[in-house]
Amino acid sequence: MKEEKKRPTIKQLxxxxxxxERLIQSGDEHLTDAELLGIIIRDGTTNYSAVDLAxxxxxxxxxxxxxxxxxxxxxxxxxxxxxxxxxxIKASLAIAKRFSTISVKPxxxxxxxxxxFDHFHERLRGKKQEVFLVVLLDxxxxxxxxxxxxxGSLTSSIVHPREVFNPAxxxxxxP
Numbered sequence: 724m725k726e727e728k729k730r731p732t733i734k735q736l737x738x739x740x741x742x743x744e745r746l747i748q749s750g751d752e753h754l755t756d757a758e759l760l761g762i763i764i765r766d767g768t769t770n771y772s773a774v775d776l777a778x779x780x781x782x783x784x785x786x787x788x789x790x791x792x793x794x795x796x797x798x799x800x801x802x803x804x805x806x807x808x809x810x811x812i813k814a815s816l817a818i819a820k821r822f823s824t825i826s827v828k829p830x831x832x833x834x835x836x837x838x839x840f841d842h843f844h845e846r847l848r849g850k851k852q853e854v855f856l857v858v859l860l861d862x863x864x865x866x867x868x869x870x871x872x873x874x875g876s877l878t879s880s881i882v883h884p885r886e887v888f889n890p891a892x893x894x895x896x897x898p
Contacts, residue, residue, distance in 0.1 A: 742774060757781055763815045768803045776803045780812070791816040792849045820845055832865045833858070853880035859891055 742758035751759060760781065761774035771779070779801055784790040790798075790812070798809035833839055839858070847854060853875040859867040870890055873880045 756787065760812070763811055764804075764808055765811070771803050776801070776808075780804065787816060787819070788849070791820065832863060833860065834864065852877055855880045855882045855887075857887055857890065 742754055742762050746754055746762065757774055757777040760777035761772070764773040764776050767773045767776060780790060783801060784793060795806060795809040795813060798804050798812060799806060843856070854871060855873040857870045857872050861867055872886050873882045875881060
């Protein structure tokens with residue numbers, strides 16, 4: 724019987740080849756997506772390092788966007804990924820998504836439709852239901868407040884005009 728040659732664990736690699744140490748020394752731009760994900764996963768299994776598990780996930784889902792749309796249960800179907808690891812992955816991707824939506828703050832100005840797209844794109848991409856949002860602007864197109872008015876089904880969101888105009892007429896408080 725041929726004996727399967729085990730790959731070294733991350734701890735067995737020389738320090739300069741370990742993803743976490745490389746990130747600390749050289750920055751994140753020198754790491755692959757799998758190595759970054761491996762740092763989040765932290766520990767491997769008896770047969771797979773954390774980076775190997777990350778490679779499996781990325782080959783199964785393709786990229787971080789598709790990975791972020793998978794549920795914890797779906798991630799757990801990958802051998803070596805349990806609920807704790809799946810939760811770590813989902814949390815890190817949620818942080819990335821929230822970070823990407825920080826671009827426009829109250830009193831920042833929307834100058835064109837592209838500004839609005841850029842602000843909401845990451846937050847709304849991948850939603851499995853329609854969402855109706857209202858952005859209240861002052862007369863210089865500066866953001867006063869954002870409100871979620873309605874969450875609907877996969878293809879529609881029922882909104883009555885009074886729900887849209889009421890916050891604007893009441894005169895929302897500036898943050």
